[in-house]
Amino acid sequence: MESIVKTDAGPLCESGVGVDADGVVRVLGGKRVLDGVDLQVSARGRVGIVGRSGAGKSTLLSLVAGLDDPDGGAVSVGGETSPAGRLARCALMPQRDCLLPWRSALDNAALALENVGMPRGQARRRARPLFARLGLAGSEQLRPAKLSGGMRQRVAFLRTLLADKPVLLLDEPFGALDAITRAELQECSPTRSRLSRARCCWSPTTSRRHCSSASACSCWRPVASLPTSTWTLPVTHHGAEL
Amino acid sequence: MRRAWPPLALLAAMIGIWELIVRAAHVPDYLFPTPSAVASSLAGDSGLLGRATLVTVREIVIGYLFAVAVALLIAVLLHFSAALRRALLPILVISQTVPTVLLAPILAILLGYGIEPKLVVVAVVCFFPIVVNAVDGLGSADPELVRMMRTLHGGRLAIFRRVELPGALPAIFSGARIAATYAAVGAVFGEWAGSSSGLGFVILQAQPALETARIAAAVLILSALALCLYALVSLAERLLIPWQPEAHHA
Numbered sequence: 001m002e003s004i005v006k007t008d009a010g011p012l013c014e015s016g017v018g019v020d021a022d023g024v025v026r027v028l029g030g031k032r033v034l035d036g037v038d039l040q041v042s043a044r045g046r047v048g049i050v051g052r053s054g055a056g057k058s059t060l061l062s063l064v065a066g067l068d069d070p071d072g073g074a075v076s077v078g079g080e081t082s083p084a085g086r087l088a089r090c091a092l093m094p095q096r097d098c099l100l101p102w103r104s105a106l107d108n109a110a111l112a113l114e115n116v117g118m119p120r121g122q123a124r125r126r127a128r129p130l131f132a133r134l135g136l137a138g139s140e141q142l143r144p145a146k147l148s149g150g151m152r153q154r155v156a157f158l159r160t161l162l163a164d165k166p167v168l169l170l171d172e173p174f175g176a177l178d179a180i181t182r183a184e185l186q187e188c189s190p191t192r193s194r195l196s197r198a199r200c201c202w203s204p205t206t207s208r209r210h211c212s213s214a215s216a217c218s219c220w221r222p223v224a225s226l227p228t229s230t231w232t233l234p235v236t237h238h239g240a241e242l
Numbered sequence: 243m244r245r246a247w248p249p250l251a252l253l254a255a256m257i258g259i260w261e262l263i264v265r266a267a268h269v270p271d272y273l274f275p276t277p278s279a280v281a282s283s284l285a286g287d288s289g290l291l292g293r294a295t296l297v298t299v300r301e302i303v304i305g306y307l308f309a310v311a312v313a314l315l316i317a318v319l320l321h322f323s324a325a326l327r328r329a330l331l332p333i334l335v336i337s338q339t340v341p342t343v344l345l346a347p348i349l350a351i352l353l354g355y356g357i358e359p360k361l362v363v364v365a366v367v368c369f370f371p372i373v374v375n376a377v378d379g380l381g382s383a384d385p386e387l388v389r390m391m392r393t394l395h396g397g398r399l400a401i402f403r404r405v406e407l408p409g410a411l412p413a414i415f416s417g418a419r420i421a422a423t424y425a426a427v428g429a430v431f432g433e434w435a436g437s438s439s440g441l442g443f444v445i446l447q448a449q450p451a452l453e454t455a456r457i458a459a460a461v462l463i464l465s466a467l468a469l470c471l472y473a474l475v476s477l478a479e480r481l482l483i484p485w486q487p488e489a490h491h492a
């Protein structure tokens with residue numbers, strides 16, 4: 001199956017997009033949440049980030065995504081250091097699913113397509129076939145309030161994939177899935193489920209045990225043969241207190 | 243419908259007690275009419291009251307819709323421009339301290355004795371709660387939803403259309419429901435400042451003639467009109483915000 005979504009992000013994907021964090025410092029509320037973080041992820045690479053709760057995993061993802069700027073050091077995504085440049089290359093799946101309560105599951109999944117100006121009917125036709133793939137068939141018309149936590153996370157995941165950005169940042173994407181559903185999603189065949197052209201994929205997780213399951217995102221990508229590396233977020237003074 | 247029973251039963255009991263007390267104390271009708279006298283005025287003056295009601299309904303409905311349109315337009319402008327918000331919002335608050343009773347005669351001098359000054363008075367009293375609630379609602383979108391939109395190709399306009407505006411609808415309707423209860427009073431103030439028709443005018447004429455029952459009948463109709471407008475706005479709210487939990491509705 002060919003890549004489903006085409007946006008003007010094409011050339012980016014051809015060149016491949018890597019992520020480079022260099023001595024990143026972020027101070028929040030007077031605390032050094034990130035204190036000199038260095039991390040390189042090659043284009044087509046996948047990294048799971050491990051760190052205890054409050055270690056700064058979500059903070060780091062916001063910085064990479066271009067939603068936030070570091071107080072020290074630099075972040076670049078595909079060579080772009082400006083927040084706007086990073087924002088253009090990254091799709092972030094937030095820790096909280098952040099579905100819009102006034103939209104159906106289908107319209108939530110198709111949000112990024114509508115945001116780039118695609119008519120709603122066409123956006124729905126693109127998103128609809130993916131529901132069955134994630135075990136969501138039949139819930140297309142339901143509002144988020146009627147979905148279980150795990151279903152909501154899967155819709156949020158689809159929404160992130162459909163943005164068709166070269167870098168996927170997944171913040172504990174399958175934390176609310178039960179073990180059975182999670183295992184089912186991991187069994188997706190890599191060849192049959194090429195949903196996204198994302199080359200670089202990060203998933204913070206709270207434990208190494210979860211990391212293997214969180215890196216399940218590899219099975220939706222054409223580069224399934226690449227090993228998933230695990231990278232532990234250095235514990236700052238602040239993190240050690242927790 | 244079941245929740246309509248308690249207030250209806252209480253209302254019936256209060257009307258019954260009112261009738262009994264006024265009759266037992268032999269209060270003359272021109273001082274304080276019994277409910278039955280009000281009812282007979284409603285029936286006997288139905289032609290007069292009906293024509294007046296039509297005039298006032300027109301003032302209420304057009305003035306209210308005018309207020310909603312202007313209030314939403316200004317709220318969106320204030321939402322998009324922090325400078326405008328800083329400059330205009332204090333002035334709007336100050337404008338609310340000018341009593342409508344004083345504003346109405348000035349408007350009558352300016353705009354004449356037609357429907358226009360009444361529409362302006364209705365709009366002025368209804369406008370404020372809608373603007374304030376709409377600006378608050380538009381500004382209180384969940385920042386996490388806005389961040390999510392920004393990483394999904396969401397520009398400023400997309401964020402407004404798909405996150406801020408739908409999220410502000412409950413607040414906008416709260417303001418619109420408060421405003422609905424002001425509209426009838428606004429129309430009466432407008433008519434008192436200068437008119438030759440409408441329920442406010444009927445009240446004004448009945449007063450020197452000591453037709454107290456007719457005044458009470460007009461007031462009763464005005465309350466019913468305000469209640470109808472409130473119910474219509476609540477209905478529109480339920481239709482436009484189907485994702486809102488049912489328990490929220492009053």
Ligand SMILES: Nc1ncnc2c1ncn2[C@@H]1O[C@H](COP(=O)(O)OP(=O)(O)O)[C@@H](O)[C@H]1O
Pocket residue numbers: 028029033051052053054055056057058059060
């Ligand atoms: N806006 C903020 N102001 C102050 N402290 C913050 C803010 N955001 C996050 N923090 C703190 O930064 C630390 C890291 O948060 P986060 O990145 O969400 O951790 P993780 O995702 O690893 O659990 C936490 O201790 C949190 O309390």
Ligand SMILES: [Mg+2]
Pocket residue numbers: 057058059095171
């Ligand atoms: Mg987190």
